[in-house]
Amino acid sequence: MNVFTHFQTMLRVVVSELATSGKIPSDQDGSKITCEPPREAGHGDVATNAAMVLAKSAGMKPHALAAMIAARLEAFPEVTEVTVAGPGFINMRLADDFWRERLREILETGPAYGDSTLGQGRRVNVEFVSANPTGPLHVGHGRGAVVGDALAALLEKTGHAVTREYYINDAGAQVDVLARSTYLRYREALGETIGPIPEGYYPGTYLFPVGQALARREGRRWLSAPESEWLEPVRTFAIEALMAVIGEDLAALGVRHDVFSSEHALVTAGGVENAVGLLAERGLVYEGVLDPPKGKQVDNWEPRPQLLFRATRFGDDIDRPLRKSDGRWTYFASDLAYHLDKYHRGFSSMIDVWGADHGGYVRRVQAAVQALTEGKGTLDVKLCQMVALLDAGEPVKMSKRAGTFVTLREVIDQVGRDVVRFIMLTRKNDAHLDFDFARVTEQSRDNPVFYVQYAHARACSVHRHATEIFPGVDLSPRGLSAYGVHRLTDPSELGLIRMLAGWPRVVEGAALAHEPHRVAYYLYDLAGAFHGLWHKGNERAELRFLVPDDPELSFARLALVQGMATVVASGLAVFGVDPVEEMR
C-alpha cells in the first residue's frame, strides 16, 4: 500500500461527501489534492493541501474548510490526531497499529513490496546502450546500460510492460571503417606486415582476435581480392564479432536486452523510404538550403539544396537534413525510420538513453516522433553525463591513442558488477559522476554501496543469531508476521517502519519521473536509520534486537529487521544488485 495515495483517495471521498451533503458547492475538483509526508516529522505523518486547493471553488477560507475536513478525518480509526496548520495544511497523525500493520504487509508481500499498478500494463520501450559495434564498451556506455536497465526495472515494478531494446548501428560509414580495420588484422594474422594503423582506422588490439578468426575461417582467399569483394562479408563478420564482445560486456554487467534492432536490416527493408514518405504525405519534407552553422567554422561549407524535414514545426530550431551529399540517407533519416518502427510495434511510449554528447539531437528526434505519430507517441530522452574515473581523488589517465583507455569490462573486473551498477545510479543521469576506485571499494559510510549492503548483511546476521537463540522457531517472514508486532513501541522502531512504508511512494515517484537514482538515496537513508537503531542497541541493551528472555519482543524486532532487509532487497532488485548476506 502506498500510504499517501491511500489517504489521497480517502480525502477525495471526504470532499465529495461534503459536497453531496451540501456543506460545500458540488462541483469540486479533487484532482489537485495531494497527500505527502510533512517535511517536519513533528507535524505528523500525512499532510494534505486539500483545504488550500479547494478553498476558492468552495468559497471558503482555507482554515474554515480545513476545520470541516479535519472533523471528518477524525472519525477514521487509523487517524489519531488531526491539526490544521500554516496556510491551511491538514496534518494527520496515524495510529501506531496502522504502521505496525504496514510492517506485516511488508513481511507478507516480500520483495514485491512496492510494486504498483500505476502503469496499468501499458507498453514502454526502453532503448539503451546502442553502442556502435566498433569496439568494447567504455565506462560511459556502462552508465547508460545501468540507467536504462534500472529504469526498465522500475517501470516493470510499477506495472508497465517493458521491452529493453538495443539499436545496432550497423549501417553507415563507420562500419565500413571497421571492416577495413578488421581486414588489416586479417592480413596481419596471415603473416603480412601491416605497419602502423592508418589514421581514421580503429587501432584497438581487440580487433586482433577478430582478424585471426577471420583468417581461420576464410584462409588466404581475400588477401589479393579487391575491396569490393571482401568489404561486405568482412563487415558482416566484424559486426557479429564485436556484437559478441559487447554482449559479453553486458553480460558481465548483468544487463539483458529483449530486442536487438539492426539499422542495416531496417534500411534494407525500405524503412527510411517509408518514414520519409509518410512525412512527405503530410507535407513535412522539402528541398531547401540551410544556413551555415554560426560561430563554428565549417570547412568546405557550400550552400546546397538538400532534402529537409520541417522540424521547426515541432519546436526544433532548424529544419534537419535527411540526405547526405552522396545521396545516402543521414543517420537522422534512419532514426526516423527506427522510431516509427518502434511505434508500429506498439510502443507509443518510448524512452531512449543516450550519452550527453547527443544532447543536440534530442529536439529533432522528438520532433520526428511527434510528426510521425501525429502526436500519439511520446519520446523521453535520458541523457547520461560523463563518468570521470578517479583513484583516491586523482584522475585516472586515459588516452585512446596511448592504449591506456579503461574499458567497462576492466572496471567491472576490478570492483565487481554490483558496485558498478549501484554507483552509476547514485547521481541524476544528467549530472557528472565521479567514479573513484578507492572510494567505491572502501568500507565506510562514504561508500553508499557498502553502507546499504552492510545493512542487509547485518539483518542476516541478526537472523542467524536468532536461529541459535531460538532453535526450532519459525523465523521466516510469514512466521514473524504471525507472531505479531505489537511489541514494537519505541519511537525509533516506529520511525523505521514509517520509512519502510514510504518505499511504495519512492518507487512510484521515481518511475513517474524516470529517475532511478532516487532509489539509491532512499536506500542510503534507510540503511542509515537501521544502522542508527543498531547502535542504540549497543548503548542501551534493552533496545537490542534479540532479548533472549523475551521471545515475543525479540520476534517483533526480528520482524522489523526482516522488513528492513526485505525493502533493501526490493530496492536493490530494481538496480539489479544482489543483496549480500555477509560482508567479507
Next chain:
RNA sequence: GCGCCCUUAGCUCAGAUUGGAGAGAGCAACAGCCUUCUAAGCUGUGGGUCGCUGGUUCGAGUCCAGCAGGGCGCGCCA
C-alpha cells in the same frame, strides 16, 4: 552566435504524483561518548543572499524573463 544541461553549507550532493510549513544529508570542522548482537561508529554544535536581477502567486530552491559562470552540441559522423 544559437540550442540543451548544470549552478543549493568549506567539499560532494538530495530536495520526493511537479508551487507549500524556520531549505536537508553525508563528508570536513568543533565538543563529548563508544570499542559492540559482525568491526568498519554514536550524540550534539557551528555553518546558507538556494549564481545574480526582476516577474507570476496567498506562497518560489521549484514556474517565467533577462544576466553571469561551467559543461555538451551545432549539414555531408553515428
